[in-house]
Amino acid sequence: MSPEASDKIEVRNLHFCYGLTCALKDLTFDIPQRQVTAFIGPSGCGKSTLLRCFNRMNDEIPGARVSSGSIHIGGVDIQHRSVDVVKLRREVGMVFQKSNPFPRSIFDNVAFGLQLHRGTNRSLLNQAVEEALISAALWDEVKDRLHESALALSGGQQQRLCIARSLAVKPSIILMDEPCSALDPIATAKVEDLIRTLRQQFTIIIVTHSMQQAARVSDLTAFFHLGELIEFSPTLKLFSNPAHKLTEAYLRGTFG
Amino acid sequence: MSQHIFRDYDNAIQHLQEDLLTMATLTRQNLEQAMQALLRGDTDLANTVIAADSDVDELERKVDQIGMEILVRFHPVATDLRLIITSMKISTNLERISDHAVGIAKRARKINQGQPMQEVQWLEPLYAQAYALLRDAMDSYTNHDSVLGQALHEKDRELDRLHKQLTRSLSSQLELANGRSAAWLHLIFIARSLERIGDLSVNIGEETVFLESAINIRHEYRKQPPENQPPSP
Numbered sequence: 001m002s003p004e005a006s007d008k009i010e011v012r013n014l015h016f017c018y019g020l021t022c023a024l025k026d027l028t029f030d031i032p033q034r035q036v037t038a039f040i041g042p043s044g045c046g047k048s049t050l051l052r053c054f055n056r057m058n059d060e061i062p063g064a065r066v067s068s069g070s071i072h073i074g075g076v077d078i079q080h081r082s083v084d085v086v087k088l089r090r091e092v093g094m095v096f097q098k099s100n101p102f103p104r105s106i107f108d109n110v111a112f113g114l115q116l117h118r119g120t121n122r123s124l125l126n127q128a129v130e131e132a133l134i135s136a137a138l139w140d141e142v143k144d145r146l147h148e149s150a151l152a153l154s155g156g157q158q159q160r161l162c163i164a165r166s167l168a169v170k171p172s173i174i175l176m177d178e179p180c181s182a183l184d185p186i187a188t189a190k191v192e193d194l195i196r197t198l199r200q201q202f203t204i205i206i207v208t209h210s211m212q213q214a215a216r217v218s219d220l221t222a223f224f225h226l227g228e229l230i231e232f233s234p235t236l237k238l239f240s241n242p243a244h245k246l247t248e249a250y251l252r253g254t255f256g
Numbered sequence: 257m258s259q260h261i262f263r264d265y266d267n268a269i270q271h272l273q274e275d276l277l278t279m280a281t282l283t284r285q286n287l288e289q290a291m292q293a294l295l296r297g298d299t300d301l302a303n304t305v306i307a308a309d310s311d312v313d314e315l316e317r318k319v320d321q322i323g324m325e326i327l328v329r330f331h332p333v334a335t336d337l338r339l340i341i342t343s344m345k346i347s348t349n350l351e352r353i354s355d356h357a358v359g360i361a362k363r364a365r366k367i368n369q370g371q372p373m374q375e376v377q378w379l380e381p382l383y384a385q386a387y388a389l390l391r392d393a394m395d396s397y398t399n400h401d402s403v404l405g406q407a408l409h410e411k412d413r414e415l416d417r418l419h420k421q422l423t424r425s426l427s428s429q430l431e432l433a434n435g436r437s438a439a440w441l442h443l444i445f446i447a448r449s450l451e452r453i454g455d456l457s458v459n460i461g462e463e464t465v466f467l468e469s470a471i472n473i474r475h476e477y478r479k480q481p482p483e484n485q486p487p488s489p
Binding site: 186189190192193196212215216235236239240 | 260261262263264265324325328329330331
C-alpha cells in the first residue's frame with residue numbers, strides 16, 4: 001500500500017469477538033476515500049471496536065479477534081499474516097479521545113514518528129514537522145516555541161498536536177476516536193474545521209457520541225446498534241430522512 | 257456578521273444568502289418585465305416572464321434545501337437561527353411575488369391580443385408603489401435596516417389607497433360594458449396582484465425586523481397608529 005494507492009476500505013461479512021462475546025456482526029460496507037465518515041450509535045454498539053479493526057489496534061487485546069470476514073484497505077487484506085502491522089499503522093493513523101502528547105517538546109512530538117519510520121535527516125525533519133503543524137492548523141500558534149514542552153499547550157492545542165503527529169508520517173487514513181470529547185466548544189470548532197480541511201487529502205473516520213458533531217463534520221454516517229450496521233447513508237440524508245426506524249429513534253432521542 | 261471558526265458554516269450561509277439575493281433580483285426583473293409587457297403592449301416580454309418563473313421556483317427549492325442542510329448540520333442559534341428561518345420565509349414571499357408577475361404577464365398577453373387600451377396606463381402609479389415596496393423590502397434585508405423594514409407599512413397603506421381608488425374606476429368602466437369587459441376584468445385582477453405584491457413585500461420587511469432585532473411585528477401594524485416608531489435594535 002502506498003499513499004498514491006486507493007485507500008478505500010472494504011468491509012466484508014465481518015464478525016469480531018471479545019472471547020465468546022460477539023461485538024460486531026456480519027458487517028459489509030465500503031468506506032470511500034477522501035471523505036469524512038462518522039460512526040454513531042449507543043455505547044457498546046461496536047463503533048470503536050470497528051475503528052480499531054482498521055489499524056489492528058485490537059490485536060493488543062487478549063482474546064479479541066476477527067472471527068470471520070475481512071477488511072481490505074487499498075485492495076490489501078489487512079488481517080493477512082504477511083501484513084506488517086507497524087506499516088499498517090503508519091498508513092492508518094489514529095487520534096484518541098484524550099490527547100496524549102509525549103512529555104517532550106512540541107517539535108519532538110511531531111518528529112517522533114518520522115524518526116522512527118524515516119531516519120533523522122535534520123533539514124527534512126524540520127520541513128516535515130513544519131508541514132505537519134501547518135496541516136494541523138497549529139503552526140501559527142507554536143512556531144516560536146517549538147522546543148517548549150508539549151504539556152504546556154492547552155487541551156485543544158494538544159489534540160491538534162496529536163493530529164499533527166499522525167499527519168507527519170503521511171498516512172492515507174486517519175481514525176479519530178471521539179477526538180473532541182475532552183475539548184471546550186472553541187477548541188472543538190477548531191478541530192472540526194481542521195477535519196473538514198484534511199478531508200481533501202485524507203480519508204477520515206470519526207467515532208463520536210455527539211450526533212451534532214457527526215452532522216457538522218461528516219459526509220457519510222454509519223449508525224450501529226448492538227454490533228450491527230443499521231444504516232449507512234450520506235449524512236444529510238441520514239439526519240433529515242433516515243431509512244430505518246431504529247436510526248430515527250436514536251436521532252430523535254426516543255430510543256429504547 | 258462575524259465569522260464562525262468552522263468555515264463550512266460560513267460558506268453554507270453565504271450560499272444561502274447569495275441564492276436569496278439572486279432570487280430577489282430575478283423576481284424584481286419579472287415584475288418589471290410583466291408590467292412593461294402590459295404598459296407597452298409587448299407580448300414577447302410577457303412570454304419571457306412566463307418562461308423565467310421556473311428559475312425563481314428552482315431557487316426557492318434551493319434556498320429551502322440549503323436552509324434545511326444548515327439546520328441539520330450546524331444547529332444554528334441566535335442571529336444565525338433567525339437568519340436561516342427568515343431567509344426561508346423571504347424566499348417563499350419572493351416566489352409568490354414572481355407568481356403574481358407571471359399572472360400579470362399572462363393577463364397582459366390576453367389584453368394585447370385586442371385593440372390597444374390607453375387605460376392600461378392607469379395601473380402605472382400602483383405599479384410604481386408596489387415596485388418601491390419590493391425594492392425597499394429587499395434593501396432592508398440586504399442592508400440590515402429594520403427601520404426601513406418597518407417603514408414599509410406606511411407605503412403599503414398608500415398602495416392600498418391607490419388600489420381601492422383604481423378598482424373603483426375600473427369597476428365603473430366594467431359596468432359600462434363597452435364590449436371589452438374581459439379586458440377590464442384583467443386590469444382589476446392585475447391591480448389586485450400589485451396590491452398583493454405590496455403585502456408580500458411588507459412580510460419581507462417584517463421578517464427583516466425580526467432578523468435584526470428579534471421582535472415579531474407581524475399582524476401588529478394595522479392595530480397601531482401610523483406614527484408608531486420602529487423598535488430599537
